[in-house]
Amino acid sequence: MSRFVLPLRVYYEDTDASGVVYHANYLRFFERARTEWLRALGLGQERLMRDLGIAFTVANLEIDFRAPARLDDALEIRTEVQQIRRASIIFEQSLFRTGEPTLLARARVRIGCVGSADFRPAPLPEPLEQAIARWRDAAEIQPNGIG
Structure with missing residues (x-):
């Protein structure tokens, strides 16, 4: 299964009064x-809307909290595609402290593809399906960075 890993830092603004x-x-x-x-x-979100006329909406979300992330933690989010349907994608996402094996949270998210003008269900566009196929062949990709 192909995986995308995004590093992230916990800032003060992300926490409650206890630093969690x-x-x-x-x-x-x-x-x-x-x-x-x-x-x-x-295929950034803006390009998908502008060039392909689609957007994504969360159709279903399940989240399991296992352990707290805390102020200043270095985290990594691992994102995997579990299933692709005609007009939706199901993701499994896991959150870990960088370099540690303990799972902090896991989410299963189904996003629906919709027309950006009318928000009615729309099939995944071919360029997106092709990009996902290339990604799955690559096994893992890294973020492009800011910009």
């Missing part, structure tokens, strides 16, 4: 990783 990552921020971290995955495929 606030639960809703895990969703932001996972979203950021999926967005950077698309960018690493060469």
